[in-house]
Amino acid sequence: MRAKNYLEVKVMGNNIPEVKLGVIAVSRDCFVISLSERRRAAVKDACGKKGIDLFEAKTTVENETDMQKAVEEVTAAGCNALLVFLGNFGPETPETLIAKYFDGPVMYAAAAEETGKDLINGRGDAYCGMLNCSYNLGLRNLKAYIPEYPVGTAEEIADMIADFVPVARVLIGLANLKIITFGPRPQDFFACNAPIKPLYDLGVEIQENSELDLLVAYRAHKDDPRIADVVADMANELGMEGNQYPDLLPRMAQFELTLLDWAEQNRGARKYVAFADKCWPAFPSEFGFEPCYVNSRLASRGIPVACEVDIYGALSEYIGACITGDAVTLLDINNSVPRDIYEEDIKGKYDYTLKDTFMGFHCGNTPFCKLAKGAAVKYQLIQNRLLENGGEPDFTRGTLEGDIAAGQITFFRLHGAADGTLHSYIAQGEVLPVATRSFGGIGIFAIPEMGRFYRHVLIEKNYPHHGAVAFGHVGKALFSIFNYLGVDDIAFNQPKGMLYPTENPFAE
Structure with missing residues (x-):
């Protein structure tokens, strides 16, 4: 079934339950x-x-x-x-x-x-x-x-x-969700391991597809009469400053319609969908763009599209979208904040140590509405080096880049571990109004006692580098949800004086 026009597609994008x-x-x-x-x-x-x-x-x-x-x-x-x-x-x-x-x-x-x-x-x-x-x-x-x-x-x-x-x-x-995936994990992304049985235990359905299935569906949407409406909507969202590659919009609009139609044709007995898609290395060269901006647009409408076939990342994003009724994102817990940025822009202004801070990053999947002024569609620098030899970008274009807007956040994940058990973590904090001086969709995050949490939860319990981000403090609801779902291990960023089981009491 194909929606008759783009406005109808946008209406059908209502992917969050209404509670009565x-x-x-x-x-x-x-x-x-x-x-x-x-x-x-x-x-x-x-x-x-x-x-x-x-x-x-x-x-x-x-x-x-x-x-x-x-x-x-x-x-x-x-x-x-x-x-x-x-x-x-x-x-x-x-x-x-x-x-x-x-x-x-x-x-x-x-x-x-x-x-x-x-x-x-x-x-x-x-x-x-x-x-x-x-x-x-x-x-x-x-x-x-x-x-x-x-x-x-x-x-x-x-x-x-x-x-x-x-x-x-x-x-x-x-209870009414289907997660749709395309492609296996990229090489060396074993951290996105996704045992299926815990999803069924939660009542979540899953449909796994090949990248070729998606490519065939994308080509079938060539010259789709709705593309012009989607292009206009994208241009309106981005504005003059953000629309740096207007020639790219028809390709991305075609892809957006492909995903939306796939959801309608494959939701089956389920009411709601989320996606977990393979986005590199083959995707940009075969589709002709990076999918990040399209992913961001669907996420802003309550249809998360997790990067790198991260199935539990998609699940976590969907949970965050249902809690907040708002856009969410999926980010790498990516890099430390350089000491000079900390000394210049954070120390003495905000009550955080250097170890409380880190940068959350992804190529460009964070919705436009959650980025600071100056966000724009750009190209994926790393993929450009790898696939286009660092030359003039063509098919590595399509990321949505900019610093993430300052404000309260909750970093969290519900994860299916390699042994088939469910684990989770919740950490409340904020994005600081500090320039990152970097590329991608990125922000400087501050979470109290992040250094200890990083070592004794994220590393100690073998979590992957992806975390879902809800824009607000929603730890109370998340804890209640994970407890209701029977998740025994609900970790959080413990305050000073409350030692983790693996924390060395003699460490300074």
């Missing part, structure tokens, strides 16, 4: 049911004041029959994520069976007591009920999202729901 929340209140039959119902209504009202749309199931669950009716009610309303609300102690079996029969992520939270003036009929004991609820979830091997402190007033529970929304968006996305 429901709430089911539960009540133990020896408590006053109206207490749970009143508290449920208060939660809905508090959510409305915060701009959170919450469907309120009118069936209050006291037994298994109620449970079935309530699940049918929220399902019929189109809910794909759910709060099970303990307005009082709650019935252990029916309330946990909700998580079994509801098709979507489920959060559990409990009502705090409102006033010391009404602790007879107005006492719900949900603080106690959450303990039995969690025990029963464990007995049934059921996954659920439970906030850090899951007991609160209606307003506090509304805040918990706001934290749950990005988590639910990721979980819904992963």
Whole structure:
């Protein structure tokens, strides 16, 4: 199936789930049911004041029959994520069976007591009920999202729901995601090892293809009538300063349409897609350009395209896109910051040591909207040396280059290790407003205690050089997601005084 025009393609590029929340209140039959119902209504009202749309199931669950009716009610309303609300102690079996029969992520939270003036009929004991609820979830091997402190007033529970929304968006996305790959890893890129079984364990589908499949599809899009619209959109995005090779845009537009059409024709039973593509060394000479700028454009629309067939990089990017609802990128944890740049532009201005800093780089896949002023389509310097003998660039053009805009970031990765187990790391920091003096899509990153994190997490646990970047501090949501997914190893940049298991306590 081919979209009729480019505007239609852009609409179909909506690749991030929309969360529709429901709430089911539960009540133990020896408590006053109206207490749970009143508290449920208060939660809905508090959510409305915060701009959170919450469907309120009118069936209050006291037994298994109620449970079935309530699940049918929220399902019929189109809910794909759910709060099970303990307005009082709650019935252990029916309330946990909700998580079994509801098709979507489920959060559990409990009502705090409102006033010391009404602790007879107005006492719900949900603080106690959450303990039995969690025990029963464990007995049934059921996954659920439970906030850090899951007991609160209606307003506090509304805040918990706001934290749950990005988590639910990721979980819904992963359950409906297909990662499409083209080509094997480039030679000597064993770090992008991608055991498939953990993807299936997460509920993610995968389709692996040859570079030749992609080349055939690309050639079939020659003279596609939509190319002109894509070229115009690219030129508008880049502006006069950024559009340094206007003759290259039709080639890249043809490729963008190829990927979008491939996604539509191959998503199958899945709603969402991400790509992991081989981008060198054969790609530029055969396609006639570097794919980086096109990759950046898709990433800005919630369709990550990971470089170098990094399947778990694509997975991580997609998670970041679902959390933020914004563009993400994939970068090499690339090079140290020279001491002279640190002394001139960082020391005394920002509270970081030299070892807290590094440069994150890739050839040019970071979306235009995340680059500082002056970004432009350029050529891949390293590939130009290798493939065009350092001469006038032709097919090594197509990177999107510029310094990454300053601001908060989270560097993270969910990774399938060689033994088939899942590992992850999360490190919050920032991109500094300091010129890199270098090439590619690049920025000076600062993460507290990065030096120790680099040695005792990234190196010690055999992580590859690629990390996903979300533009904001989203560690809280990432930790909840990885925990929900059953990832036992969730590493982070530990503060001073909190030693890593492999850290030498006598080192200075």
